[in-house]
Amino acid sequence: MTAGTVPAPVPEQARPRGPRRGPTARRKRLITTTRPWLLLAPALVVLAGLLLWPLIKVILLSFQDYEVKFGGGVGTYTGFDHYTDLLGDGRLWRTVLPNTVLFAVACVALTVVLGTLAALLLLRLGPVWRLICSTAIMAAWAMPAVTGTFVWVWLFAADDGLMSKLAGALGLIDPATTNWFTERFAFYAIATLNVVHHGFPFVAITVLAGLLTIPKELYEAGMIDGANAWQRFWNITVPTIKPIFLVVTILSTIWDFKVFTQIYLMPGGSGTNEDVFNLGVWSYQRAFAQNDYGAGAATAVLLTLLLLVITFVYIRTLFKESDEL
Template identity: 35%
Template sequence: MTTAPKDVSAPPDRRRPRTSVTPYLLAAPMFLAVIVALGYPLVRQLLMSFQEFGLRQQFGQPPAWVALDNYKTVLSDPAMLKVLVRSIVFCLVCMSLTMVAGVGLAALMTAISRWARLMLQVCLLLVWAMPVMVTMTVWQWLFDSRYGIVNWLLSHLGMSGMEGHAWTADPMGLFTVAALIVIWMSVPLVAFMSYAGLSQVPAEVMEAASLDGASAWRRFRSVTLPLVLPVIMIVGLLQIVWDLRVFTQIYVLQQSGGSTEDTNLLGTAVYRLGIGQGNYGVASALATVVLLLTLLLTWKYIATLLKQQKEAADR
């Protein structure tokens, strides 16, 4: 019995494999929890931003719909515009310095010995795991006007006027201390995630670049950095989100003195409008503006990540 020869000219079967629903079923509980935990507060915030919602509404009086009046109040107030600009500048400065320091430490961890790398990782882990209020207390001691080691050190280095200098008395000094604290607390996570990406770079690629005569800096810039760029972009996206809504560092330092009006960022401004003044409608409108501003600052990152995921899926 003879079998018919296969038609080699026939096109190969290009049918796509059937997609399994199992991954979606496994992820469904997580998505449901996110929708319940974040969906209702977000919808509630959006509704309150169109209402006159103050202390009287807290005691049962129905809120009145005011359309876009709360947004007009936020966007037409010169003080709020200053807070917006101030928050964006603070966010971008902290994010940039954090990324540079974190990626630099990650690159250092790939070049040092095993025991030195272990000690550095332990130190970074302790910094990252320290509670926020403990960190704030330590840094306030460091910058204390009477007993702080920073003033003592600067004055002994020949900088006049630093003995007894009150850092939180002026806005620039307060933002300097706040930025140092934010960067200090954020660098460990950036360093760990960047190191995880750097450790996955194939050794063969680096060896080939070295044989081609590329210097260490050239290898890092032209080979390593493009390979770990997706990880760095994700960390940068998280840093923008976190640094734009900084609250604890600014609020605690404001209690040490200085003008609250000149040092408010978006996080503290929302808190003082809502909890402090009881104007929850305007506070909700400002919080919605913060959400839109976050999306505006991160859309480029998100678009690039989606593009990379699409290219990986098409391979």
């Protein structure tokens, strides 16, 4: 180029441009946002069909007087009448709700404590004995609830039950006149043993999996600092696997609040003794034994709301702990 020559203008198409942030970028963000939901869509549809739709039907049924007829049924809208009757029923506050809450609290506490102790024991065993003992305790979890309940009923059966004979031999009771299942406290004590025996293996194996992830150097440092076994457990083990404790507590709470089989199959639990009803059994009795499907549905909705509140509190605590880590 000679002096004084004016450079030719650069064509518009040849000018360098920055990164385009037009439709392409928006399309990528849209794909990134929607792709996980598209992948989850089949599972969500199945869950909606199996869980959400029946839940909606139960809620709708709780606002009706439903009469079963040949070939179908007819529902009459009654508003909140079933909920008003439910909350105004003295049996709810006097026996059913205390039975449900106190029984669940006792079962959850004992299940988590016993499962944690079993996990600590398994941790101290060698690989072979750990496998043998883990398999043995998992047999209790694999046993159907119906089978386990009948075993406990047989153990505490009047006259010829093993525990009745043992207590009679020790002079604690008279086996000929004592029936463990007619008294409210004894009934739920047996039910608690049944539920804890069935549920602690899951907690034990889950907590054991968490214990195996804790570095041994943490315990060695604690021993060097002079911490005893309880201090090492409380200051090292619990904070490290606290999310696992929260998860097993949430699951145990959900399972134990809606226990039905273990109560219903015990003598007196199927309808002859209303003092031992919990919300699950009471809902079943009102719906099917008394043919009051709306009242039974309202009781089931109350139990669901109670579980949702408890689960929400646990999950909020879990996420709060995760944010602090």
